[in-house]
Amino acid sequence: MDDLRGRTKRLALNVIRFVGQLPGSMEGRIIGRQVLRSATSVGAHYRECRHSRSRAEFRSKLGLALQELEETLYWLELLKESKVSAGPGLEALMNECDELIAILIACIKTTKQSGKA
Template sequence: MKPNIIKEKSFDFAVNIVNLYKDLAYNKKEFVMSRQILKSGTSIGANVREAEFAQSKLDFISKMSISLKEANKTDYWLDLLHATEFLSKDEFDKFKPKSQEMLRLLVSIVKTSKE
């Protein structure tokens, strides 16, 4: 069985997001944006997992499109956390490329699936 790259990367990304949430909530006492990024950042992988057992191609495209929307939302929260100085430049530089990679992969999957 060949590896499912998006499944693996979205899970690893979710683990990183959970750890970011813990740091933001417990150490920086930021509770609103941290909760938002936790929800959207972990939802990416959850929807990828749902898409694995989609009932049809349309269902697959729907689940992956939801993942894409959640990835875009996560990218927004990263930008906002950085702009409001809850994320340092180093932290932002660690997360932003991974977020952009999620977006690129999901755009590619959705686009290819629709063709």
Template structure:
């Protein structure tokens, strides 16, 4: 998936999270959980924008790991809202599916970039020229 497409998907996801938060009951528990959900759910896209500005492969992988964590945390808060009977499962099923897709995309990308980093290390270590000191 292209970088811009994923940015757009994550932005739409953030808006959907915002809409869900506004629909939640006005109880103390829902208020606390909604703040956690809003923070994590919107951080996915914000952190992915940071990934797109990574300075190195290692930086890219580290920033992607943050996106993965935020997506996974978002799934947790969504599941908790359902478990606490604050929202029906039907209402959030597609949000959980989308967040799981973000986790899968980031995990696959992290794996690929780490393999690339390792290959680069091996290639660089094999190409060193040793000059004996006389």
């Protein structure tokens, strides 16, 4: 789980750097703010879940992190498909979101299958 703490923080830092390089167009600024907000929330929600008082609270907070990851991926897809931004940096961010989404889904499923609250 400590690896996830580092990965979610790295994702936020990489998005911060990426957004700083977006064009200053209205689209770049608006979508940039959205992706920045959602990507930086992922790690915050993950950190909160680490101090949950129950498995149900843990799943709930992981679910919030998952929602923010899905939103981050959505904004990144819009940047790519609208051609506001492209390139290997964007692809790397999208791949990392995909990987983190798969990990969080597996974590949530595991806690559900454990049969505990």
